[in-house]
Amino acid sequence: MSTAINIENLCKTYPRSWKNAPTRAVNAISLSIEEGETFGFIGPNGAGKSTTIKILTGVLRATSGRAELFGRDVSFPEARRGMGYVPENPGVYDFMTPMEILKMGMHLHGTKVDDETRYCMEWLGRFSLAHVANKTVRTFSKGMTQRVALAHALAIRPRLLILDEPLSGLDPVGRKDVVDILDEFRRRGGTLFFSSHVLHDVEAIADRFCLIHRGSLLTIRSPHEILADQADRYVVRYRASSPIDGSEELRSGLYTIETDISAMADIIARVQAGGGIIQNAQPKASLETVFFRTIESPPEAPKARELA
Numbered sequence: 001m002s003t004a005i006n007i008e009n010l011c012k013t014y015p016r017s018w019k020n021a022p023t024r025a026v027n028a029i030s031l032s033i034e035e036g037e038t039f040g041f042i043g044p045n046g047a048g049k050s051t052t053i054k055i056l057t058g059v060l061r062a063t064s065g066r067a068e069l070f071g072r073d074v075s076f077p078e079a080r081r082g083m084g085y086v087p088e089n090p091g092v093y094d095f096m097t098p099m100e101i102l103k104m105g106m107h108l109h110g111t112k113v114d115d116e117t118r119y120c121m122e123w124l125g126r127f128s129l130a131h132v133a134n135k136t137v138r139t140f141s142k143g144m145t146q147r148v149a150l151a152h153a154l155a156i157r158p159r160l161l162i163l164d165e166p167l168s169g170l171d172p173v174g175r176k177d178v179v180d181i182l183d184e185f186r187r188r189g190g191t192l193f194f195s196s197h198v199l200h201d202v203e204a205i206a207d208r209f210c211l212i213h214r215g216s217l218l219t220i221r222s223p224h225e226i227l228a229d230q231a232d233r234y235v236v237r238y239r240a241s242s243p244i245d246g247s248e249e250l251r252s253g254l255y256t257i258e259t260d261i262s263a264m265a266d267i268i269a270r271v272q273a274g275g276g277i278i279q280n281a282q283p284k285a286s287l288e289t290v291f292f293r294t295i296e297s298p299p300e301a302p303k304a305r306e307l308a
Helices: 049-056 098-109 116-126 142-155 172-187 199-205 223-229 261-273 287-296
Strands: 003-014 023-034 038-042 064-069 083-086 160-164 191-195 208-213 216-221 233-239 248-251 254-260 277-283
Touching: 003 049, 003 191, 023 049, 023 191, 023 216, 038 049, 038 199, 049 064, 049 160, 049 191, 083 142, 098 116, 098 142, 116 142, 142 160, 142 172, 160 172, 172 191, 172 199, 233 261, 254 261, 261 277
Parallel strands: 038 191, 038 208, 083 160, 160 191
Antiparallel strands: 003 023, 003 064, 208 216, 233 254, 233 277, 248 254
């Protein structure tokens, strides 16, 4: 299996401005993503996610280090052939229609099909846009514009998708539809590299994820490794007029209690005996717990070179 994305000691420093000192946005990160892998790129706002993605897509140049797509340096336009990209705020031509945008993308990437219009309508239908296929984008909401950009990225039949906050602006129904489409892309062998603030969706579809904080890479793990950390610990959430011993009150009438699997049945029995109702029971370990634990107590980051 070949490597889809390879990053070695990548750094990006924004130069000094009239009121700010030079800013190190990406600090010596190294990362390798195999072809066919779905990789989640997570971190707080300002962590360096978008800067890294912009370097991969040729929008920005790195200050130092190396980044490659399928063995080609990202400075070469040929490296991006067959790459679909959707930024956090897609710059779609708002005077064009979704049909025109999809066809333009196919022509630029040399995507050949028997019937272009029918093919594009199939993709627009997947994103619930068939009814506006020939309306100009300037009349669309943010969520609709986001779906146009995603349909455009997938219509070129990419082998690599790079998405910066792909679920931004989508309602719950639209988010589920997009997650299902991305999961189908993954199952068909496509490589997906995406950033997201929706940690549940990263956990649901990513093979691995990394956490970047203040420009430095802190951890690279898989969802399976998260569960293995505390596989026998669960958090039970329940509603009751009064709590059982050992519970924590979330708000009036809603409580949680941590337990291991061997005591789960006893906990449930005690809650129900007191007239309570079990709401859910979930593993204690999750991507969210790893996220907050890591950014609150990060390991020592690689030391940045002195800035001139």
